Amino acid sequence: MKEITSTNNSLVKQLVQLKDKSRERKKSGTFLIEGQREIELAIKGGYALETVLFCAELFPEEQLNNLLLNVELNGHTERSRSTVEYPITVIEISKEIYQKLAHRGTTEGILAVAKTKTHDVKDLVFNNESPLILVAEAPEKPGNIGALLRTADAANVDAVIIANPKTDLYNPNIIRSSVGCVFTTPIAMGTTDEIISFLQSNHINIYCAALQASVDYHTQDFTKPSAIVVGTEATGLSEAWRQHSTQNIIIPMQGEIDSMNVSVAAGILIFEAKRQRNFE
Incomplete structure (x- = not known):
């Protein structure tokens, strides 16, 4: 599992752009999701997650494992809870980074980067x-x-x-x-x-x-x-x-x-x- 603690990290800067700029979302074909319920609904809706970022201080790793198991059951081979293997990139971030990336005032501690869909x-x-x-x-x-x-x-x-x-x-x-x-x-x-x-x-x-x-x-x-x-x-x-x-x-x-x-x-x-x- 990766860990990022600096707000000056290049990925953090890229994610801020993804949150704030429509043109960045269109260019990359990805967008940022905030909140467990929203991420779970995206999984249910068939959206492909690329990265999950969590703040352990706000979102315990056990809760993270449950969420990632949901990803597994919606498109990957089922594994037991005791042997969760992350099918996507998982990054632990500091509370300061989370607050920089979060859109709403409440602090839940979980974010995801997902691929956009076509809507023709x-x-x-x-x-x-x-x-x-x-x-x-x-x-x-x-x-x-x-x-x-x-x-x-x-x-x-x-x-x-x-x-x-x-x-x-x-x-x-x-x-x-x-x-x-x-x-x-x-x-x-x-x-x-x-x-x-x-x-x-x-x-x-x-x-x-x-x-x-x-x-x-x-x-x-x-x-x-x-x-x-x-x-x-x-x-x-x-x-x-x-x-x-x-x-x-x-x-x-x-x-x-x-x-x-x-x-x-x-x-x-x-x-x-x-x-x-x-x-x-």
């Missing part, structure tokens, strides 16, 4: 004959993206598709705000035109949350293959979505404003679809 919409495959999909056009705020992914996970939708993405999916704020759901939810990305073409070729109805030419959301039949499409609070959906919509839908407002947070709106629409499907 053309590669998306559904096991469900009547898929339910959440589409978000041009979401920018990591907190909103994380909340959308948590909503999608809670409803167990078949996929989340992001049109015209503005933010790196492996931004630490998205990982944090999604509570790791970014790893376990099928996610695809593409341009608006690519996604519309994909949905139409797969005979999936398109329901756009929009003010124009819309009907109350609960009047529609979401039991058939359905994509619920939401836009940003500031600009809504682009004209292309409205032109290709099966039906525009609206959540009736009873107060003074005419919009709500995108993740809240998505939750209302998605769970109406789940209600119609009897929460299958």
Whole structure:
């Protein structure tokens, strides 16, 4: 097992860049995960870990062995707990280094470097004959993206598709705000035109949350293959979505404003679809 104690170490400097810079994540094809739950969800989601870094002062080695055994059982030969052999690079780091690399304020003591995945919409495959999909056009705020992914996970939708993405999916704020759901939810990305073409070729109805030419959301039949499409609070959906919509839908407002947070709106629409499907 390696050990690093200096914050001036070249690997530490590289990992700081990986945490802070989207271009570094894209260039290397890797990203940083913080926290045991998030790492375990990444393993469950089939992400390949390259390196695990832990601070023994905060994260005992016995706990580390249990985590690494989980890695073993998800893609390596099973071994007994008493003979754990690390299938990936494991580095013990000082508390000072951990705090330099950690994104959030709480100190848990465990980090991992993982390989990114491709998220091309053309590669998306559904096991469900009547898929339910959440589409978000041009979401920018990591907190909103994380909340959308948590909503999608809670409803167990078949996929989340992001049109015209503005933010790196492996931004630490998205990982944090999604509570790791970014790893376990099928996610695809593409341009608006690519996604519309994909949905139409797969005979999936398109329901756009929009003010124009819309009907109350609960009047529609979401039991058939359905994509619920939401836009940003500031600009809504682009004209292309409205032109290709099966039906525009609206959540009736009873107060003074005419919009709500995108993740809240998505939750209302998605769970109406789940209600119609009897929460299958």
